[in-house]
Amino acid sequence: MKILFDKRQLLHAPETYFRQGVAIKHPEQPERALLLRDALIADGHELTQTSNHGSAPIKAVHNTDYVEFYDTAWDRWVEYGGAGTIAVPNYHISHGINRLPKGIVGQLGYYTTDTACPVTDGTKEAIYWSAQTAIDGANRIMEGENLIYSLCRPPGHHASRGNSNGFCFFNNAAIAAHHLRQKHDRVAVIDIDTHAGQGTQDIFYDRGDVIFTSVHVDPSDYPPFFACYPDERGIGDGLGASLNITLDKGSNEIDVLAGIDQMIAATINFGAQAVVVSLGFDMATDDPLSELNFSGDGFVGAAERIMALNLPTLLVQEGGYLGPSLSNNAVRFLRTAEAARRN
Ligand SMILES: [Zn+2]
DSSP states (O other), X not given: OEEEEOGGGGGOOOOEEEETTEEEEOSOOHHHHHHHHHHHHHTXXXXXXXXXXXXXXXXXXXXXXXXXXXHHHHHHHHHHSSOOSSBOOSOOOOSSOOOOOSSHHHHHHHHBSSSSOOBOTTHHHHHHHHHHHHHHHHHHHHTTXXXXXXXXXXXXXXXXXXXXXXXXXXXXHHHHHHHHTTTOSSEEEEEOSSSOOHHHHHXXXXXXXXXXXXXXXXXXXXXXXXXOOTTOOOOGGGTTOXXXXXXXXXXXXXXXXXXXXXXXXXXXXHTOSEEEEEEOOTTSTTSTTOOSBOOHHHHHHHHHHHHTTOSOEEEEEOOOOSOTTHHHHHHHHHHHHHHHHHO
16 A cells, blocks of 8 residues: 655654653654655555645644644744753643743643653654645545555644644644545544553534544543543533543453454444544553553454445554564554455
């Protein structure tokens, strides 16, 4: 199948990540995308340059002020003086009154909900092209292709309309799902990353035209912590169009695939006409962020179930970090998906 990618997505290269008070190497490295790209090319997929569709599809999902913040954030950080090699906030918004301040340090804290989304000198380019890779995939689906892989990096599903979170800046899957609505009346997001896609849920929570379904580790003691519990089902027009299936740490393929079966049933019941898969490979047992017992066979089972929907399907890359099985799991998932499409 076609693999959409733009090498400018590699330009976001954060060095440091704070985990439990310890500065470690940031897990979301450009090398992830190169490993995935090269393994999939070697397995016969067709690398395709992402086309530019401009910022309007991004601003259709994200607040304009948030999108435009990244246009100048790095330059303003450098101008501030005494700044380090990553722009990371040491102040964050509170639960109470929040005003957008003028200065870069305060604005970073306003738009950034954690320390996992530092801005570097290449972040602006990387997040723009990661979003374009999703938008271009959605465009191709609307033009009649029925299976595309958008190798988005940085990932997107933790980003809400107006804030970054969990390595994510622009919500590539949500942007693609909204973009698909130009042609498809009802769109499903199927999120199988080990972390809940709370940004995606938030964006569509009150909408009845996009269903969000997700299987993930119970957020009560695991990121993203603050949303995507099973009792969140949507509000207003979106009531019933959010489905969160949580897993205990240590869950295995049987548990995950049972969750995906429920998500597939909900997607059919919803009457979806196109699917965006938030495709994380960080459920894998050997992923550095994993809390599950999940093998390559599990990814094959996931691909079989999603492809059995027999709907136009856009695969959007989310998590999956530098563990030994990362590229092999991607190869197996895409190989299964393509074989199912041919049958
Ligand atoms: Zn993840």
